[in-house]
Amino acid sequence: MWIRSIPAPGSWGLRVRSALIVTVAVAVGLGVCVLALIAFLYRSLTASADDVAANRVREIAGQLRFDRPAELDRSLLATDRNLTVVQIIGAEDRIVGTSTDGPGDPLTALRPEPGRIVRNAGPVAADTGLRLTVAGVDGSGGRYTVVVAMNHDSIEDTIKLVLSMVGIGVPFVIAIAAGSTYLLVGRSLSSVETIRRRVEAITSADLTERVPVPEQHDEIAALARTMNEMLARIQSSHEAQSRFVGDASHELRSPLASMAAALEVGLARPELFDDTLARTTLMPEVERMRLLIDDLLLLARADERGLPHLATDVDLDDVVAAEVARQRGRSDTVEIIVQLEPVRTQGDSGQLSRAVRNLLDNAARYAATTVTVRLTQDADTARIEITDDGPGIPAEDRVHVFDRFFRLQRDRGRASGGTGLGLAIVAEIIAAHHGAVHFTDHRGGGAMVVITLPASP
Numbered sequence: 072m073w074i075r076s077i078p079a080p081g082s083w084g085l086r087v088r089s090a091l092i093v094t095v096a097v098a099v100g101l102g103v104c105v106l107a108l109i110a111f112l113y114r115s116l117t118a119s120a121d122d123v124a125a126n127r128v129r130e131i132a133g134q135l136r137f138d139r140p141a142e143l144d145r146s147l148l149a150t151d152r153n154l155t156v157v158q159i160i161g162a163e164d165r166i167v168g169t170s171t172d173g174p175g176d177p178l179t180a181l182r183p184e185p186g187r188i189v190r191n192a193g194p195v196a197a198d199t200g201l202r203l204t205v206a207g208v209d210g211s212g213g214r215y216t217v218v219v220a221m222n223h224d225s226i227e228d229t230i231k232l233v234l235s236m237v238g239i240g241v242p243f244v245i246a247i248a249a250g251s252t253y254l255l256v257g258r259s260l261s262s263v264e265t266i267r268r269r270v271e272a273i274t275s276a277d278l279t280e281r282v283p284v285p286e287q288h289d290e291i292a293a294l295a296r297t298m299n300e301m302l303a304r305i306q307s308s309h310e311a312q313s314r315f316v317g318d319a320s321h322e323l324r325s326p327l328a329s330m331a332a333a334l335e336v337g338l339a340r341p342e343l344f345d346d347t348l349a350r351t352t353l354m355p356e357v358e359r360m361r362l363l364i365d366d367l368l369l370l371a372r373a374d375e376r377g378l379p380h381l382a383t384d385v386d387l388d389d390v391v392a393a394e395v396a397r398q399r400g401r402s403d404t405v406e407i408i409v410q411l412e413p414v415r416t417q418g419d420s421g422q423l424s425r426a427v428r429n430l431l432d433n434a435a436r437y438a439a440t441t442v443t444v445r446l447t448q449d450a451d452t453a454r455i456e457i458t459d460d461g462p463g464i465p466a467e468d469r470v471h472v473f474d475r476f477f478r479l480q481r482d483r484g485r486a487s488g489g490t491g492l493g494l495a496i497v498a499e500i501i502a503a504h505h506g507a508v509h510f511t512d513h514r515g516g517g518a519m520v521v522i523t524l525p526a527s528p
């Protein structure tokens with residue numbers, strides 16, 4: 072029954088999963104280290120036991136070359152906790168020398184050639200827990216076999232002791248690693264959870280809210296900062312959008328009001344509703360509204376997915392010449408001076424014409440007498456300069472004139488003025504063509520706008 076209440080591993084929280092991964096990783100790592108340590112310890116303990124036994128065997132063999140077993144130095148037959156038995160076996164398997172309390176029978180049937188030492192010569196007759204070193208000796212009193220037995224159990228005891236200490240220490244280390252991972256991940260997640268809850272509470276009605284940034288300089292603080300930057304961008308684009316909709320409604324209202332007034336006059340006094348009223352009042356307002364709606368649609372589309380445009384070869388000099396001719400046809404009060412080099416770029420000739428037209432319209436509208444248009448190429452950059460001798464644009468407004476619905480203070484009441492979208496559209500078109508546009512200082516006063524575009528070779 073209780074098994075059902077344990078959630079599936081897929082739904083375990085990050086802290087449980089992290090703690091489990093650390094547990095497994097530390098357990099495997101420590102397990103491998105412990106195995107290596109035990110193997111190394113066993114090898115070095117048995118090797119040093121075999122060395123002790125071999126030394127004793129050599130000493131006894133050395134004396135047996137000159138003395139009989141009975142004349143051996145007693146210390147050579149002495150035992151201790153590790154070296155437990157010494158036997159000297161003579162002819163016919165007789166024990167001719169032994170340590171105190173040594174067994175009466177030979178410990179091994181092995182009889183190595185004289186001069187040969189056999190280390191770890193198992194197996195021992197009974198399971199006595201002994202590790203034998205056996206040597207053959209050609210002594211003064213005949214041929215002998217010297218056997219020295221080391222206590223193998225004491226090696227095993229040492230290994231068991233180390234294992235039991237490791238057995239206590241390893242789970243302790245694993246528990247500390249898993250516990251601290253659980254706590255650490257929990258602490259980091261608590262700030263993530265705070266951020267998540269704050270983001271959840273943020274609605275489009277109040278985009279001024281920001282997520283809390285933790286004090287540590289870690290990835291979560293970086294995430295919170297990035298999120299705040301994103302919120303700031305959303306806020307400013309939301310504000311720009313609202314402003315755009317508000318301004319657009321405002322701009323649409325005035326032609327609509329003029330049309331409504333004209334229609335009201337027509338309804339109240341049908342005799343006044345003639346083609347003059349339609350031509351002089353209604354049609355211009357309809358036209359103004361149509362242009363405004365076209366501009367608004369273009370900008371809305373540009374906001375949505377960037378301004379879509381063709382990418383064909385465009386002769387910029389032809390585009391500029393056509394727009395100049397068009398401008399000359401509209402009015403002859405302003406003189407237009409033209410200097411054009413043949414320059415080619417990639418893009419949408421319709422849109423580039425539109426940008427040049429908007430700038431020329433403005434220049435001609437504000438010029439006192441003259442507009443100058445220059446088209447040049449410098450390395451791989453095409454440069455269009457349109458200069459007029461009008462009132463110019465104050466330096467502090469030169470950036471803002473590209474904002475939507477922006478008009479200089481002095482032009483706000485002007486009936487002749489446009490909608491304030493002309494330069495915003497120019498900026499969108501030029502940006503979509505990977506170019507730049509800006510107003511700059513002009514020696515003779517007046518305004519000078521410069522467009523740069525990548526030129527085709």
Ligand code: ADP
Pocket residue numbers: 429433434437459461462463464472477478479480482488489490491492493494495518
């Ligand atoms: P509009 O449709 O009002 O002309 P624009 O976006 O084309 O809108 O221009 C924005 C404002 O920049 C204009 O209202 C005007 O105040 C100013 N402006 C643009 N071009 C010139 C210029 N050549 N000389 C002086 N002022 C200019």
